[in-house]
Amino acid sequence: MGQPASDNFSPIEPGVFERFGGEAFFEDFAREFYLGVEQVPALRAMYPEADLAPAQRRFQLFLQQYWGGPTTYSKERGHPRLRMRHAEFPIDSAARDSWLGCARRAWESTTSQHNVVEADAAQLWAYLEASAHAMTNTFDEF
């Protein structure tokens, strides 16, 4: 309210990024998430690059922009258009659940490590869950 519109495509209210602990939180979250991906062969196989570090950085930059931080993601990558960017990867319910498993473990360890208050942590989890469902693009026949 009363804040100028930001250019980070974020619906998040001002102050949330700082409450999470700024860039350090999102750096830790993305690192923990990709440590998880490395442990799940079927999920790891979906990532085209041999080195996960660039994907980890894109994930961190996207998340911190969405959650009200610096807009480096869009400066480097343009509009997120995440559903479009994921269209080349067949994401079925198994892939989504593996992804969410990695996200859940990263969320548990980093929200507790950074003492994120419960309401903010819950908002982040709801977002991750909803966006993982939105990214699903391959459906079982029934």
Ligand code: HEM
């Ligand atoms: C539902 C299961 C998902 C799977 C299996 C999946 C898989 C992938 C893969 C294989 C890539 C390519 C790696 C790269 O080049 O960066 C990627 C990129 C990316 N994913 Fe996901 N993803 C999922 C959900 C999500 C969700 C929910 C988000 C956001 C909350 C997200 C954010 C991103 C971002 C920011 C990139 C990099 C986009 C770019 O700038 O090129 N992903 N994902």
